[in-house]
Amino acid sequence: MNSTSRCQLGGEIFRKLDNGIVKIMILSEINIYPIKSLRGISLQTAEIDDRGLKNDRRWMLVDENDSFVTQRVLPRMSLIDVAIDARGLMVSCDGFGSQMFELEPEGAVSRPVTVFSSTVPGEFYGDAINEWFSDVLGRRLRLVRMPASSRREVSEKYRLRDSDIVSFADGYPFLLIGEASLTDLNAQLAEPVGMKRFRPNFVVKGSEPYEEDRWRQFRIGANTFYGVKLKGRCVVTTIDPATGTVAGKDPLLTLSKYRGGVLDGKRGAFFGQNLIAEAAAGTVSVGDSVEVDIYHDPPVEMDRK
Known part of the structure; x- marks a missing residue:
């Protein structure tokens, strides 16, 4: 019988087997971003549900037209911390204190809100939390929650089933990046950047640079995932999350x-893999093994690999 014990050599992780050792990959980070485009929360364990990780991007700020707002237009959103527990959510920002609000707005008014090309129901919060966000960000904003009844469908071209839905995330339930991919990118930058610039849900240790591009079917622990579309990057990657300001053209310029x-007739710079889970339930934990079952060539021909 093979042993399942692990050892670490030179920063890489191996599994000891009866006939030797093999290099393995593990899940090294789990992150959720409860309110779209605000700071994330790192977890040791997370639950999977029908539209991603539990509590990931289930809340969002909208403007006067009930359209989504992100760091693309308000970089200072990167300065707002978020905490969540059974009592509710707490947001805080230096110089503005903190504000707590319930997970589900009491007596909420529901009306359509827009995220890119999707229009779905959103439950609106009251004046107190809206005024706090407006003060911090210098623009009249309102907080909305995605109700469980909302069905925002994944792009027909990339979904696996008609039942595949997503939260207020840009387009897909999960985003994964390998640590080695960031290491390779940083080797080409004058100033290295952290993984927070790219806002992944999952970070994997032990893969080769950009290996995740080719993962069609793989497992994290007991959960099966499918790589469905490479992640096209935008100006959010140029925002320093510590200062809330654009820090230059990199890493986007170098990635390009x-x-x-x-991809799909549009030029982009790609970093990370969008995922869909096989099941709408499950649990993932930091330290879970990552094992690839099927590799494929993604439908993007890079200018230079």
Whole structure:
């Protein structure tokens, strides 16, 4: 019988077997971003549900037109911390104190809100929390929650089933990046950047640089996932999450030079893999093994790999 014990050599993780050792990959980070485009929360264990990780991007700020707002237009959103527990959510920002609000708005008014090309129901919160966000960000904003009855469908081209839905995330239930991919990118930058610039749900240790591009079917612990579309990056990657300001053209400029390509007729710079889970339930934990069952070539021809 093979042993399942692990050892670490030179920063890489191996599993001891009866006939030797093999290199393995593990889940090294789990992150959720309860309110779209605000700071994330790192977890040791997370639950999977029908639209991603539990409490990931289930809340969102909207403008006067009930359309979503992100760091793309308000970089200071990156300065707002979020905490969540059974009592509710707490948001805080230096100089503005903190504000707590319930997970589900009491007596909420529901009306359509827009996220990119999707229009779905949103439950609106009251004046107190809206005024706090407006003060911090200098613009009239309102907080909305995605009710359980909302059905925002994954793109027909990339979904696995008609039942695949997503939260207020850009387009897919999960985003994964390998640690080695960031290490490779940083080797090409004048100033290295942290993983927070890219806002992944899952970070994997032990893979080769950009290996996740080719993962069609793989497992994290007992959960099966499918890589469905490479993640096209935008100006959010140029925002320093510590200062809430644009820090220059990198890493987006450098990514565009060697990770640029065309997907769906649009040119982009790609970093990370969007995922869909096989089941709408399950649990993932930091330290879970990551094992690839099927590799494929993604439908993007990079300018230079």
